[in-house]
Amino acid sequence: LLLWPGCCAIHARLRTGQAEAARAAYPGCRVVAHPECRPELIKLCDAAGSTSFLIREAARLADEAPGSTLVIGTENNLVNRLAARHKGRCRILPLGEAYCPDMAKVTEAKLLATLSAIARGTAEPLAVEAALCAPARRxxxxxLEICGQ
Structure with a gap:
């Protein structure tokens, strides 16, 4: 795959000042972020990693440091789910406002319904206009050819 120095508009909303403010408001807190955040923000964090890493880190902190505070720099729906999952064990807070309207459309219930429909053979196939297929395939x-070189 070709990689370029682009960004995620949602993660780009998170700034270094928010990490500094979180540390001031919650002394001793742990600050982690998704690697799609700005590099200068990542440098201020205790750790950075994938969504899976953030999920594991929340569980680890809840188990190993009950009562502690974890501030997470990523899309807020994930942070809110983790906060609810570990409520009473550790405090999990979003670094800042970072809601993605497209990610909010994906819920566990919708995923289950889709997977169930696929398993039953009743899922609606995705239709792509014929005029778009050839250019997309090219x-x-x-x-893939460039990646293989």
Whole structure:
């Protein structure tokens, strides 16, 4: 795959000042962030990692340091789910406001319904306009060919 120095508009909302404010408001807190955040923010964090890492880190902190505070720099729906999951064991807070309207459309109930429909053979297939197929295929083929070099 071709990588470029782009960004995620949602993670780009999070700033270094928010990490500094979190540390001031919650002395001793642990601050972690998704690696799609700005590099200068990542440098101020205790750790950075994938969504899976953030989930594991919340569980680890809840188990190993009950009563502690974890501030997470990523999309807020994930942070809110983790806060609810570990409520009473540790405090989990969002670094700042970072809601993604597209990610909010994906829920566990909708995922279960989709997977169940696929298993039953009743899922609606995704239809792509024929005019879009050839250019999309060329683009993907080029990327894969370059990656293979």
């Amino acid at each position: 683009s993907l083929t080029r990327m």
